[in-house]
Amino acid sequence: MAGIGLRAPHYEELLRRAPALDFVEVHSENFFAAGGAAPSWLESFRAAYSLSLHGVGLSLGSADPLDERHLARLHALVRRFEPMLVSEHLCWSSYGRRHANDLLPLPYTEESLAHVCARVERVQDHLGRSILVENVSSYLQLPGSAIPEWEFVAEVARRSGCGVLLDVNNIWVSAQNHAFDPYRYLDGIEAGSVGEIHLAGHEAQPDGLLVDTHGSVVAEPVWALYEAAVARFGPRPALVEWDTDIPALDVLLAQARRADLIAARVARQAA
């Protein structure tokens, strides 16, 4: 079965019940502590499942120098736990050494593209493996953005040799917020570059902006976009994320099951 984003409220129950899952994914930074309970939990998860390390704080797109300490800690995790996937976000989080600890939008310019590609290459060299980069949701477009996001994502993968973690909820959210066609986005991504697909819930604000809250079930139009993504890219490791108002584990497992059913239906139709 598809994977789930694993968060603290489910640690104990997951290990006790050991449900069938293709993999579990954790936020890398949640396991940066040198000792204590966190590394011990991760050892248990790794013993039971394939693991994906998903970074939220490397700040790939920052104009600051790359945070070597952060990278070293990520490298130590990768060496110790040998994950099947390592991913980061196509965004920035910090500048002038001040962190927003959030996934902030890049201006899609030639300058950003060259900068991000060099950084991805640097990270891959350091880790000794390729990584996936994930498209983020955004709520505004920065002045000077001239390249459509899908072209920017595809070009980063092409130039740096990294894979793409395609978050179809983020595509849907940004498509509504910035009035582009989410299916056109899928067409812009090379099938061979997609290494994982993310699914999550979003919410609509009263003013109409969609916000990537990771606090509800996956929306119906996002499931439809997922089906189109599987049809275009083939089956890929799929993952359901939930980060606010975290529900019972069974709710997440049911969402993962639905992702599997969709992938199976696409496979039958293709046969």
Added chain:
Amino acid sequence: MSTLGPTQREFLAALFARAEPRDPGLAVYRRTVLANLGGALAGAFPVVRRLVGDAFFSEAARRHALDIPSTSGDLGEYGAEFARFLAGYSPAGGLEYLPGVARLEWALHESHRAAPAQRLDFGALARVPDNRRTAIRLLLHPAVRLVRSRHPVLAIWQANQSDRDGTPDRAAGADHVLVHRPDLAAGAQPIDEREWAFLAALRRGGALEEAAAAFPDPEAIGPALARMAAMGVFCGFEEPAPA
């Protein structure tokens, strides 16, 4: 010409500005950022939060987030300045013990995340010749933290664990606290003033002989050392280089 840096600098300035942003998109980012940072503080300071209530804590966390930059991509490292911030936060001025409770919670947070280490090897210590033993430096386990306060912060902390009603066993008096993580979970326990001074001297890098000056009665040193060693407070020792 490079525009990425200036764009990011302006974005952060607007994100953390005093005034609420007018742009609805930027407002979403500000709300998310403040919620993330506030959530990290709530996770590290549950007792402070219980003492002041959710609404008061949220506002303190919001002002802290706007005033004091987060400097790590790992939110587990955010909050080191919160105790100091609370000491200067006038709405909390009536709660004199609050910064001390916050220091204790941060010590527990750090202890919980610290590197593991071996326990002191007594056999190796016994092999140090008698005439050199007083010059050795005992090394504290990386998870050891020392906290002291004019207020009974440990009693307050203990009274505000989830199974207690918040009434501390002691309402006044200083506390000397040893924070440590003998296994996977960090804990806090009272130690006396001499033990605290002894460990503080070791933490400053003092030799055993120098640290032992904390005990007016030399007979008390052996039992205290044995008790602390049994708790796993020491992870090794260094001998001074031969003169």
